[in-house]
Amino acid sequence: MTALTVNGMAVETTFDGPLLHLLRGELDLFAAKLGCGEGNCGACTVIVNGQAVQSCQTPLWDLEGAEVRTVEGLRADDPVIAAFMEENAAQCGFCIPGILMTVTALRDQGKGGDLLQTLDERHICRCGAHMRILRAARTVL
Numbered sequence: 001m002t003a004l005t006v007n008g009m010a011v012e013t014t015f016d017g018p019l020l021h022l023l024r025g026e027l028d029l030f031a032a033k034l035g036c037g038e039g040n041c042g043a044c045t046v047i048v049n050g051q052a053v054q055s056c057q058t059p060l061w062d063l064e065g066a067e068v069r070t071v072e073g074l075r076a077d078d079p080v081i082a083a084f085m086e087e088n089a090a091q092c093g094f095c096i097p098g099i100l101m102t103v104t105a106l107r108d109q110g111k112g113g114d115l116l117q118t119l120d121e122r123h124i125c126r127c128g129a130h131m132r133i134l135r136a137a138r139t140v141l
């Protein structure tokens, strides 16, 4: 049994797999996406205890007492979401929930200077929306 919170909601689960599968398969939180499933694309990124993590590579057994945040937990008027909408910073949108959580974590940590390197290392956007994504992220970091 693992006890954690997801977007402020208490969750107890006997599921014993990656966090991504708990979110999508058991909690009906579909923002985080299954892309590569191997820790390379960043589509599954959520925030755990203040850090952006790839949920496909985060086992439940390591999350006792953890605080998990997903895009569903952001307010509709969150400045990060507003900036991405203002810049039209998406094409198909598949990569965007993960990038939103990475940008949110960087903002909360005051680490805006790491933006370009972090996005380059942790996220793949197949659509080539990089410049709009960067412009949107820069407005909140």
Ligand code: FES
Pocket (backbone or CB within 6 Å): 033, 034, 035, 036, 037, 038, 039, 040, 041, 042, 043, 044, 045, 054, 055, 056, 057
């Ligand atoms: S699905 Fe997790 S990093 Fe690609």
Ligand code: FES
Pocket (backbone or CB within 6 Å): 090, 091, 092, 093, 094, 095, 096, 124, 125, 126, 127, 128, 129
């Ligand atoms: S907007 Fe389509 S993958 Fe990034």
